[in-house]
Amino acid sequence: MVDISKRIKKVDSDEKSIGKAKYISDYKMEGMLYAKTLRSPHQKARIISRTYPVLPKGFYIVDVKDIPGKNFIKIIYEDMPVFADEFVNHYLEPIALVVGPNKEIVLEILESIVIEYEVLKPNYEYNDSAINYHFTKGNIDNARKEANRVIEYEYNTPYQEQLYIEPQGMIGHCEEGQITLVGSIQCPYYVKNAVISVLNSHEDYVRVKQSTVGGAFGGKEEFPSLLACHLAVAVNKINKPIKLIYEREEDMETTTKRHPAKIKLKAFIKDNEILGMESNVGIDAGAYIGLSGVVLSRALIASTGAYTIDNLEINGDVFITNTVPNGAFRGFGAPQMLFAVEMFIHHIAKELNLDALELRQKYLAKQNDATSTGGEFRDPIIMPEMLEKVLKESNYKQKVKEYEGTYKGIGMSWFLHGCGFTGSGEATHIKALVKLEKDINDNVTILIAAVDMGQGVKTTMRKIVSNILDIPIKKVIYNNPDTNHVPDSGPTVASRTIMIVGGLVARCAKELKETWKNNEKQTVSKRYKQPSFIKWDEENFVGDAYPAYSWGINVIEVEIDKYTYEVTIKEGWSAYDVGKAIDEQIIIGQADGGQLQGIGYGYLEVMNAKNGKIQQKNVTDYIIPTSVDAPVLHTYLMDNPYPLGPYGAKGAGELTLVGGAPAVALAIENAIGKVVTKIPVTPEYIMELVNNE
Amino acid sequence: MNKITIYLNNKEHSFTDIPSKRLLDVLREDFDLIGIKEGCGEGECGACAVLINGRLVNSCLVPLANAHQKEILTIEGLSETKQGKALIDAYSAEGAVQCGFCTPGMLMASHALLKKTPHPTDQEIRIGLSGNLCRCTGYNMIIKAVKRASIEGDGLW
Numbered sequence: 001m002v003d004i005s006k007r008i009k010k011v012d013s014d015e016k017s018i019g020k021a022k023y024i025s026d027y028k029m030e031g032m033l034y035a036k037t038l039r040s041p042h043q044k045a046r047i048i049s050r051t052y053p054v055l056p057k058g059f060y061i062v063d064v065k066d067i068p069g070k071n072f073i074k075i076i077y078e079d080m081p082v083f084a085d086e087f088v089n090h091y092l093e094p095i096a097l098v099v100g101p102n103k104e105i106v107l108e109i110l111e112s113i114v115i116e117y118e119v120l121k122p123n124y125e126y127n128d129s130a131i132n133y134h135f136t137k138g139n140i141d142n143a144r145k146e147a148n149r150v151i152e153y154e155y156n157t158p159y160q161e162q163l164y165i166e167p168q169g170m171i172g173h174c175e176e177g178q179i180t181l182v183g184s185i186q187c188p189y190y191v192k193n194a195v196i197s198v199l200n201s202h203e204d205y206v207r208v209k210q211s212t213v214g215g216a217f218g219g220k221e222e223f224p225s226l227l228a229c230h231l232a233v234a235v236n237k238i239n240k241p242i243k244l245i246y247e248r249e250e251d252m253e254t255t256t257k258r259h260p261a262k263i264k265l266k267a268f269i270k271d272n273e274i275l276g277m278e279s280n281v282g283i284d285a286g287a288y289i290g291l292s293g294v295v296l297s298r299a300l301i302a303s304t305g306a307y308t309i310d311n312l313e314i315n316g317d318v319f320i321t322n323t324v325p326n327g328a329f330r331g332f333g334a335p336q337m338l339f340a341v342e343m344f345i346h347h348i349a350k351e352l353n354l355d356a357l358e359l360r361q362k363y364l365a366k367q368n369d370a371t372s373t374g375g376e377f378r379d380p381i382i383m384p385e386m387l388e389k390v391l392k393e394s395n396y397k398q399k400v401k402e403y404e405g406t407y408k409g410i411g412m413s414w415f416l417h418g419c420g421f422t423g424s425g426e427a428t429h430i431k432a433l434v435k436l437e438k439d440i441n442d443n444v445t446i447l448i449a450a451v452d453m454g455q456g457v458k459t460t461m462r463k464i465v466s467n468i469l470d471i472p473i474k475k476v477i478y479n480n481p482d483t484n485h486v487p488d489s490g491p492t493v494a495s496r497t498i499m500i501v502g503g504l505v506a507r508c509a510k511e512l513k514e515t516w517k518n519n520e521k522q523t524v525s526k527r528y529k530q531p532s533f534i535k536w537d538e539e540n541f542v543g544d545a546y547p548a549y550s551w552g553i554n555v556i557e558v559e560i561d562k563y564t565y566e567v568t569i570k571e572g573w574s575a576y577d578v579g580k581a582i583d584e585q586i587i588i589g590q591a592d593g594g595q596l597q598g599i600g601y602g603y604l605e606v607m608n609a610k611n612g613k614i615q616q617k618n619v620t621d622y623i624i625p626t627s628v629d630a631p632v633l634h635t636y637l638m639d640n641p642y643p644l645g646p647y648g649a650k651g652a653g654e655l656t657l658v659g660g661a662p663a664v665a666l667a668i669e670n671a672i673g674k675v676v677t678k679i680p681v682t683p684e685y686i687m688e689l690v691n692n693e
Numbered sequence: 694m695n696k697i698t699i700y701l702n703n704k705e706h707s708f709t710d711i712p713s714k715r716l717l718d719v720l721r722e723d724f725d726l727i728g729i730k731e732g733c734g735e736g737e738c739g740a741c742a743v744l745i746n747g748r749l750v751n752s753c754l755v756p757l758a759n760a761h762q763k764e765i766l767t768i769e770g771l772s773e774t775k776q777g778k779a780l781i782d783a784y785s786a787e788g789a790v791q792c793g794f795c796t797p798g799m800l801m802a803s804h805a806l807l808k809k810t811p812h813p814t815d816q817e818i819r820i821g822l823s824g825n826l827c828r829c830t831g832y833n834m835i836i837k838a839v840k841r842a843s844i845e846g847d848g849l850w
Contacts, residue, residue, distance in 0.1 A: 018797075019726070023727075026727035163826075166732065247734055589834055619738050
């Protein structure tokens with residue numbers, strides 16, 4: 001039998017290389033109009049009046065009055081308007097859409113609109129809590145009483161911009177009596193449900209299709225629903241095709257980013273034992289909640305990282321501020337928390353004068369240990385083998401001693417990532433449905449809503465089906481999802497696509513193989529059922545928050561310029577347990593890209609808001625790693641097949657990002673011999689640490 | 694309106710258009726060359742890279758007038774050549790294409806580099822591609838791909 005992990009040629013590689021793959025900006029339609037968004041110049045204000053100019057023929061202004069349904073972007077909470085009505089709550093909040101056949105005239109109309117505001121006082125502090133979660137594990141009061149020492153640190157993490165190279169974009173039009181949205185999206189059914197809600201329409205009235213996605217990283221999870229709602233309302237009114245493409249500045253200033261967070265960790269210590277821990281987390285949602293509650297859950301559940309601590313008190317808030325709403329970004333709350341935990345375990349070791357590596361090993365989670373929510377790590381944990389490999393290849397132990405304070409440094413992070421939706425999401429909200437259809441020529445079509453945004457799912461899904469059915473990959477078809485044809489297999493998020501959707505696809509393929517009849521049409525479908533042993537109490541955060549966990553170790557080596565404090569990333573070594581790689585090359589590609597995004601978050605990518613305005617507006621002032629900044633990364637994939645995943649596969653996409661920031665921050669800490677408590681660790685921050693003797 | 698002549702992918706085109714129009718828009722809209730992408734509009738990301746008289750430039754920063762009487766090579770032209778095919782195969786073999794939005798620009802930069810330095814070191818490749826941003830790959834597979842193209846396509850540049 002062929003090893004499923006052996007690389008195959010990616011099915012879409014050549015089409016993209018020659019420039020024939022169609023991204024949303026490449027679409028043209030007969031009579032297509034252009035749209036531009038009118039936005040608030042204020043962070044918080046009441047709209048007193050609107051004066052619209054007399055419009056030339058063929059030009060339109062679309063706003064809240066044109067909405068037939070609910071003026072909310074349907075996601076979880078009904079708090080974020082499609083178009084501002086009486087109030088604006090953040091700078092550049094959308095108020096209206098100007099639409100017409102000529103881009104310049106659209107801009108002129110936009111300039112001539114007069115909105116009168118009563119300016120209100122904005123709030124940027126972490127004091128307006130919209131959501132609070134609190135839970136405990138074990139007996140934290142006993143741990144507090146027995147402890148003879150308390151160690152406490154506060155960690156801060158900033159915004160991070162997804163910076164997909166293809167900006168947000170969508171086209172809306174009418175096609176065969178349906179409002180149809182084509183766009184750069186991760187979640188066709190999120191878009192469809194949001195549009196049904198804003199139009200108050202029957203579900204058959206809305207169709208959503210995916211164009212080739214030029215990168216997403218979570219940034220095209222919930223945000224595109226806003227563009228879709230704007231366009232759907234406009235198309236509903238105007239009945240013509242309309243294209244809405246954000247330019248980079250508009251994209252960077254107005255779309256969702258990684259939530260800034262403040263994390264306080266407290267350890268209760270007795271005789272060098274960690275008896276218990278307290279974790280207090282605040283995340284900045286921006287003006288509207290969006291997915292922030294779910295982001296907070298993932299952060300809180302990751303409070304002990306890769307370690308088992310018996311007694312815990314965990315508390316967190318989603319704070320509303322008058323800033324751009326934050327949202328999904330690869331890792332989804334975990335990168336913030338894992339940065340804090342990984343620094344904390346080192347800081348505890350430093351305070352207690354213990355070897356940090358030994359302290360890590362002492363508390364490393366083992367199979368059958370209780371998770372932070374009192375669930376169980378059911379599957380084998382192979383971190384010790386992974387560690388052995390990484391230590392050997394990187395020579396970490398020797399270097400970490402040698403380098404201390406020499407402006408050369410090495411840092412290590414350990415991490416896990418819960419695969420799939422947090423809590424009972426898969427079982428109660430998503431209930432993924434997957435279909436395989438065979439035609440009379442024995443071509444098999446995979447019908448799922450999963451989107452290939454570069455992570456290679458078109459290749460891996462087809463590979464799974466062709467391997468199980470033992471047919472050439474050419475006989476397996478997987479088109480970009482179109483909600484008229486594919487069932488709702490859930491959003492392309494949360495490292496769930498291969499494990500959950502791919503698992504169902506594999507089960508369909510197995511059934512098709514067993515019932516295979518040559519040259520006959522056949523259809524097989526499967527719906528997700530939570531394994532019965534997975535129990536989750538959503539109210540109290542008790543039980544199994546995830547069906548499975550992927551694990552990783554990153555080691556990063558840096559060198560710091562003694563005079564400029566500029567950091568050079570020299571080399572990296574990583575081991576990952578993603579169960580089983582469906583395609584080794586694809587997973588290593590995820591590892592390279594994810595890790596560099598995590599490393600960038602740790603030392604390079606500066607984004608901040610001043611008076612509620614994002615200060616970095618393009619790649620000129622928001623610096624992401626280039627080919628010169630990227631280190632050689634050595635990646636070791638360790639097999640640890642997960643019984644319920646296809647061929648043993650678990651989640652992979654997010655895992656590769658979450659350890660980057662702590663590894664680089666600890667490497668810098670090692671190089672300068674100081675305590676780092678925030679990212680990015682910029683030359684300015686290093687100077688501050690070095691000068692503060 | 695002035696008469697403009699360009700030699701686009703080895704074909705001569707004479708036409709009248711606004712001289713200050715961005716070359717990027719002319720190529721994408723008038724010639725339907727959709728392989729040229731707009732990522733930032735400020736000449737920073739390299740997604741719109743083309744070769745003008747053999748030099749790598751970001752077409753979002755070039756007014757049409759500056760392309761007058763010049764040879765322009767885009768990904769559509771490059772991919773028809775032996776060098777282009779060698780690069781595309783190498784990118785595929787190394788897994789260097791993820792979302793693909795930066796890929797055509799990356800290939801143009803790779804070609805420009807190999808024209809100048811047919812057997813580049815890793816560091817030369819890194820510098821040669823440093824004007825092209827990629828957010829998916831971490832660049833390592835792209836660097837390996839350029840290396841592979843320089844070996845397998847030995848003699849083409």
